[in-house]
Amino acid sequence: GLFLSDEITFADGAVTLFPALRFDFYDLDPTDDPLLVGFQPEGQSDSRLSPKLGVTVNLTDEFLLFGNYAQGFLAPTPSQVNNFFQFPAGGYISAPNPDLRPETSESFEAGARYTGDIVSVQVVGFKGDYDNFISQQIVSGSFTPQDPAVFQFVNFNAVEIEGIEARADLKLDNGITGRFAMAYANGDVIQPDGARTPLDTIDPYNIVAGLGYRDPAGRFGGEVIVTHNARKDADETPPAPAGGELFRPEAFTIVDLTAFVEVNDAIKLRAGLFNLFDERHTYWSDVRGLSVADSGIAGAFTRPGRNVSVSTSFQF
Structure with a gap:
């Protein structure tokens, strides 16, 4: 692929445009595998020219608005096809899936950013x-x-x-740090007749x-x-492939503790106590697609309980 971009500033530097253009091309040309008798791999090729335009508006030295428009192109990988x-x-x-086609997209985003000496949002x-x-x-299948x-x-x-999405960071002169981040999204699959089902x-x-402390000299810290x-809400999940409801893991909250000590300029020790309260938890992405009837299988995707990690790094 090829990618071209530019940066255009005007209004005394208060407004900046970021135009860009990307060209993607792929050519999938597989060969027969003698070990897979009766399987005929499929080839395909395609190309796409995708524009992008970003803009930032500096209202003050600390506060700016930004926006982006972009078209995208995603080619199937060889393994997805064959x-x-x-x-x-x-x-x-x-x-x-030899009939898999490239994905195209059109996306918009807009936001605001504040960057101060102590807080950024x-x-x-x-x-x-x-x-x-x-x-x-x-x-299909069970x-x-x-x-x-x-x-x-x-x-x-x-x-x-x-x-x-939202994010905030705190950094005080005495070494205390804080951070907060949240993300929420919703998606629908739109059928040719306009009907919608949850994605x-x-x-x-x-x-x-997170709340932490980092020695101003960088010698030790923790968080x-x-x-x-x-x-996952029931109204945000489609039916299971074989009918019925999808398995939805319970909500969970886990607490992790991390720390580091810089022994000298070359050696740094790190330690972590993860899932402090031994919360049994499973991520939606790990069990996505399993039905309620498969909940026993879903138990195999449970994440680790309380666990400890210790590591050392040497810098030469």
């Missing part, structure tokens, strides 16, 4: 419209050797995604907050980090 994998004991298959909203959206789905689940990358006719690849909203993940 790769086959089967795990009979696990009860699932990864199937190729950013809020941004976004919206994206996608054609031939590429998504891995469970298209995770048994007799009826294995089939994972396959498919194209959705059209997808609309919108959301908001299950969107994670539920999450919040991360307490709290992460909250919400439960």
